[in-house]
Amino acid sequence: MQIEEGNKVRKLQMLMLTAAVLSIFVSSGVQSQQSPSATSRGSGTPEKEVTIRISVLPIINSWAVFVGQDKGFFAAENIKLEFKRVASGAEAASAMVGGSLDIALTSNIVSVVQANEQGYDLNIISNNNIVNKKYPYIALMVPYNSPYKTARDLVGKTFATNSLKGNIQMYAEAWMKKNGEDPAKVKFAEMPFPSMESAMKSGSIDVALNSDPFVTGYLDRNVARVLSWHHSDASPGGEALVGLTIASRKWEDNNVDALKRFLRALNKGIDFVRANEQGEAMDILAKNIRVPLATVKRFHLTEFRKGVDEKLLQESLDLMTDLGYSSKKLSAKNYISPYVIAQ
Structure with missing residues (x-):
């Protein structure tokens, strides 16, 4: 269990190491069906089939893509998805930097800013999920x-x-600060979501920052209780942009048509x-994350929206500056892809 020492250099080194070894991650093997009816818009000629390597987590964040896969929305655009499982948005961004991914479905703005400050050019192509x-x-x-009842x-x-x-830690720090406590006076330990229950x-830990399916499991087994829904509780307007779908500008420039087709299919999944x-x-969600439907029906869900919510994105960027995740004022417009489909 790694305890944060505030060493940003070490953090960046860890991200790059993750990228270097990401090849050990096993693809889920789930691929879209080929669609013989897929044609170029308005031309009547078949669109070239493209394979897109995309990160997923076996949690609700990946819901819209799972739906697009199962309902044939990607196949209709002649897109074959190659799923690569990752443990966090930071790993997804690292994989993209290392060339193992074309699109990261489960990333977050903190990872994007950190990568771009190191000279990479990652862009947001869509919201992923929003909490409120x-x-x-x-x-x-x-x-x-x-006995824990308050931030104090x-x-x-720990x-x-x-x-x-990352994004989840940042909002926990924001929640502590909003409730009058110094976030520097708590410790953070990095571990995968599934490992938090045993810890x-x-x-060895006092607080778990987690999401479903794990939250419902904790509640069912009386392992833990919810002290705060800290993202929405800490946000100025009561909602926050949690997950992002990102791509590198180089990949976007070289695959404009494939990107547009991907976004059309993704938006159909969101709808x-x-x-x-x-x-x-x-x-479809229950099948893809391999959790019984009866349990999934009791999940605390997340909201999906098309396009990029610039207002919520700016709020996250302002938090990064306020909490010392970045030393400068950040603008949402600098992180949104020029190819985003306007909604």
């Missing part, structure tokens, strides 16, 4: 029988996060999730 009061999704959880009770405690100095039971989140879309 209706769709809280990510929880700050404490042991079920613990957590001073000096928080588990899936990525040090909490052993007492389907929004219209059928308690129906067929939930069946």
Whole structure:
């Protein structure tokens, strides 16, 4: 278990090492069906089939892409998806930097800014998921029988996060600060989401920053309880942009048509999730993350929106500056792809 020492150099080295060894990640082997009816828009000629290597996590973040895969939206655009599983948005960004991915579905703005400050050119091509009061999704959880009730009770405690100095940690720090406590007075330990339960039971962590399917599992087994839905609780307007879909500018420039086709299919997946989140879309989610449908129906869901929400993106960037994740003022417009389909 790695405890944050505030060493940004070491963090960047870790990200690059992840990129170098990412080849050990195993592709899920799930690929889109070829669509013989796919044609170039308005030309009547078949569009060239393209394979896109895309990162996924076996959690709700990947829902719209799972739907697009199962419903044939990508196949209709003659796109074959090659899924690559990663553990965090930081790993996804590192994989892109290392050339192992074309599109990162599960990244976040902190990872994008950190990569671009090192000379890379990563762009946001779409929102991925958003949290708010209706769709809280990510929880700050404490042991079920613990005495912790407020942010003050957590001073000096150890928080588990899936990525040090990542988006989830940043919003936990923002929540501490909003509640009058110094975020520098808590510790952060990096570990995968599935490892947090055993770490909490052993007492090596005091707080788990986690999402479903793990949140519902903790609640079912009385392992932990929700102290805060810290993303929405810490955000100025009560909602936050959590996940992003990103690509490198070089890949975008060389694959403009494929990118547009990808975004058309992704947007159809988002529309389907929004219209059928308690129906067929939930069946598809349960199948792809391999969790019983009865359990998935009790998940704390997340909201999907098309395009890029520039206002929420700017709020996240302002938090980065406020909390010392970046030393300068950041502008949302500098991180949005010029090829984004306007919604």
